[in-house]
Amino acid sequence: MELFDLPLIWAFIIGFGIIMYVLMDGFDLGVGILFPFAPNEEARDTMMNSVAPVWDGNETWLVLGGAGLLAAFPMVYTIFLPALYIGVFLLLAGLIFRGVAFEFRFKARTSRYLWNWAFAGGSTVASFAQGAVVGTYIQGFETANGVYVGGALDWLTPFTVLTGLGMLAGYALLGSTWLIMKTEGRLQAWAYKITLPLLAAVIIVFGIISVWTPFVDDLVRERWFSNLSVIWILPVLTLLCAFQIYRSVRDRYEGMPFVATMGLFITTYLGLVVSRWPYVVPPDYTLWEAASAYESQLFLLLGLLFVIPIVLVYTAWTYWVFRGKVRAGEGYH
């Protein structure tokens, strides 16, 4: 007997996991994207120190998301991954180089520039790949009998390149506003300086994507311009967040730019979700069709109900321990 609509519950869990990952790994990937442009080597030390204690935990959400997707929505897992085959490889290779750079950069002296490149390159490639995943999701997949049947590079279109660039700009913005919050002095001044140009870039790219999306997909067009007019609230909220970033940077607030950037991501994300709901493998499969067996979803859910709160408490505690400004020469040498 199926008492609960488990696929729906799981859709919320996975959806929550994805936005947690995007927001949390987003800012530390953004720090990596901005790495080569930092004013000096000391600033790079501080930048890395600002994310060193938390990036590993942030990335755990990706592993959890991958395993959770296999458990709850195997069809999403087994269509997205083959369709994005090359992209997944680039994502993983980027994350590996980045993870190793975190470990070795502080140990290295003469070879430090190599680890700088590994960190910046890995972050940039991984971020672009994630943006391309979003673009591919909007584009949809060529499937037959629940299996991906398209080609290896079908995902690589001008549209996905654009969403990839959009993700780079968005993560860089998360990174720069994070640095405003976590640093001071010259590095903070630099972060203030680059935030508004990054915001402009995000608005331009997101704007193009928004205009383009209805042409990419019929369902989105239908939904945007007919039955669900209430979703127009979301783009309005997005613009309000963007304005809030602008104002708080202008007035030199320290925490607000980061909070407003998170708001920008959340509203954009919700906009994407409602545009596609309930299709998780567009254009053919809904979340109920992509779900695993009821008893499997239940078996894992029972465990997660205990573990997820603990993970959240632990995560919050880690951020609490490392609250406040990061200074150069402090921390992990």
Add this chain to the structure above:
Amino acid sequence: MELDPLILSRIQFAFVVSFHAIFPVFTIGLASYIAVLEGLAFKTENPAWIKLSAFWTKVFAVVFGMGVVSGIVMSFQFGTNWSNFAQATANYLGPILSYEVVTAFFLEAAFLGVLLFGRDKVPAGLHLFAAIMVATGTFISSFWILSANSWMQTPAGFELREGVFHVTSWSEAIFNPSFPYRFLHMALASFLTGGFVVAGVSAWYLLLGREVEANRKALSMCLWLLLFIAPAQLVVGDFHGLNTLEHQPTKVAAMEGNWETSRNVPLLLFAIPDQENQRNLYEIGIPSLASMILTHEWDGEVPGLKDVPVEEQPPVAIVFWSFRVMVALGMLMIAFAVAGLFLRAGGRFARNTWFLQGLRFMSIAPFFAVLSGWFVTEVGRAPWLVYGIMSQAESVTPSLTGGMALFTLIGYIVVYAMVFSAGVYYLMRVLYVGLEDRHDEEDHEAERPARPLSAAHVPFEYGEEKRSTPANQGGH
């Protein structure tokens, strides 16, 4: 030339798994060793235990870091290269792999920081507790992974509906018929790996005359441990073999190089399996011994490869030879453990140059034994992925082309080669600096940095030690 995505995917998965497997098999054993050292330090307050624990914790940090990085790839490969398999088995494997992430990752995330950085910041009891929890976490992790792997070898607790596995009994599926043997065999392999690495490194330090008291204690401990578990592994391996005989007779036939089902089967010491003509060349064997070992009767019946069609036979030569490498290394390990016992009189085990040099060499033996053991069990089940039910050919991603599979295979080899050389190079640096360097570094650490390697306190380049060690005196 047509590239075959199936073969390339098999090579790729074998490469990634083999590369990854050598790290956890070491960290599982080492984590328990560190917990024991912490326990001894807590009880006796002998500084030698703390010195040893601090040093091996550094090594643990480096190896653990590499294991995590190389492990991320695997959970995505089920989807990229084996999507049909993932789709069919997701009802079982999805929850199992997720439980591994949430139970083991959680314990490790929570307590690794305390173990690596908390010695002077938390009470001694809590530090010991953290060490025990990290060791427990590594076992929980291997519990889930081996359950998943064993289920693919001896599937149970499910029914098939329209080509998809549905779990009917979680307890039967998780504790499937080969799981207890595989788990115990792997746990002992981890202890053997940890034990021989610690013994080998301690032997090396003793040869150099570095920190003799602590390293002598470490070596003595290891030799006691190995004296019991090296033979125990032989017994567990035998039971595991009997279990395999019951559930995967073709795999046993390949291990023995036995083509015809027959009695009085000899134990082959040497042979060149000729799969094309379904026979062996140049056989040298001990009469009836394989029958005796497998059935515990001299004229017991041993299954042959010809019981199944040629296309359902695994690549015999790989299984046959990997099995012999594993057993030979196991015998060598027992020999060293027993030699250690004989050298105990008068403490010769810590002075005998031949013995110490041999132990140095033996520190890499468990890794080869573990890898060849995995080759036996994984290659031996070919062509099945879920034994007897789903073949490798049915499991591969339908849209995957040979070119794509080759591209990522080369890609992973390049990425791993770079990461691995940096990691091994750095591990060598940590070993080279040794136990002596604990208290002469400024402690810059914040309360709980999350990066394992920041626990190692060793610079990446040579020639930057803060204090010269006996091995590089006069360098500064």
